[in-house]
Amino acid sequence: MDRRSFLAAGVATVLASPRAIAQMKMDEMPGMDMGHAGHDMGAAPKSAAMLPEGQALRELPLLANEANAPRLFRANLTAEAAMVRFADGLDTPILGYNGMSPGPLIEVTEGDRVEIVFTNQIPEETSTIHWHGMPVPADQDGNPMDPVATGTERTYSFELPEGSAGSYWYHPHPHGKTAEQVYRGLAGAFVVKPKADPIPAEYGDTVLVFTDLRLAADGTMPDNTMVDLMNGRVGDHVLVNGQKNPALSVPFGTKRRFRFYNATNARFLRLSFDGAPMTIIGTDGGLLEAPVAANDVLLSPAERLELIVSFEKPGTVTLNTLDYDRGWMGAG
Ligand SMILES: [Cu+2]
Structure with missing residues (x-):
């Protein structure tokens, strides 16, 4: 063995x-x-x-970077109803980012500019994406004062400064519905890599x-x-x-x-x-x-x-x- x-x-x-x-x-x-x-x-x-x-163990799928410019990460995230199978023979209605829970893993490097086009397809509920723990400007942090109505989209854009490498996550933060949208499945990991990583790649x-x-x-x-x-x-x-x-x-x-x-x-x-x-x-x-x-x-x-x-x-x-x-x- x-x-x-x-x-x-x-x-x-x-x-x-x-x-x-x-x-x-x-x-x-x-x-x-x-x-x-x-x-x-x-x-x-x-x-x-x-x-x-x-x-x-399922590795979390990476959110693909659609930008083809250096130091730019651009991608789409849609919050939507989805169906998954946790238990044998039973379908469970969830909310997912791009249909999955946890949402796709976002991986960028410190110093990158990030542009995420967020589409809210949750029926009859506003939502946002809050970048938990991340150094982003107040008007980009998805707080409850900035709701995205169902059927609409907005782009979150921010630059991650040098020294911001770390383990963060993203989740909705709409007024009164945050906990419910999270337990129904909306949460994902956001990793900011250092430019020079002291931990061996292997x-x-x-x-x-x-x-x-x-x-x-x-x-x-x-x-x-x-x-x-x-x-x-x-x-x-x-x-x-x-x-x-x-x-x-x-x-x-x-x-x-x-x-x-x-x-x-x-x-x-x-x-x-x-x-x-x-x-x-x-x-x-x-x-x-x-x-x-x-x-x-x-x-x-x-x-x-x-x-x-x-x-x-x-x-x-x-x-x-x-x-x-x-x-x-x-x-x-
Ligand atoms: Cu949070």
Whole structure:
């Protein structure tokens, strides 16, 4: 056996359980509770829908650059209704960018000019594209004051300054509909590469977008409940690039670069590889000045991390989500 694989596995089911939701722990600051021993939680979906697991990890398709000029990235993104198959035999209506969720991966280089023609084809809803964390002018950042009506388009254009390399993402930000449009599928990764990358190219650059899916037995996504509105929406399945517990094979004895994106609405992800050392090399703000070795990492919603993982031995390595109590608010 000369290949080594990892499974991105395990829903931290305690986060979705009624008992956890009934707790009132306002004194615990989210993000501060790194001390307690985590454990591997099995998946226990509340719905009857079964998702296939163990499929080969889908690489996010790149958004093609249609410009043929240096330092210019020009492309089209359309927000639209689409149909996907998460569970065997069930079609799920979603919203997707260019028909897919997560949306296509945007990859540019610092210093590039970016022009994205955005078309809103969501029936009867305004939308925008917000460039999360990116240094873009206020009139280009897709804020709720700048809605794009259904059936219309607008071009977002901005220049990414030197020093802006990092892991960002894009998502809608219309008034009153942001969370819903995101959980229905509208979110994508936006990577700004440095001109001179200190990380060796042979480590690759694999983007893992974690989303949180709630699926009814008929394959549809249920609307938000009152608890969702209070606590944020937590689903039944953590997906990685739209798949449940996908597998990736890499040659052992190699190092790989990953970008983790927490694109869930309200789930804190504590992630750990069993048996493969992790080194944090970057955060929301781009590369760190010095790498930090870590046994596990915590990603709050919307947060990103860049990591190097060292696959030293043959065999299977599992990426687990560990128990994390973020402190729930509720009536119990
Ligand atoms: Cu955002």
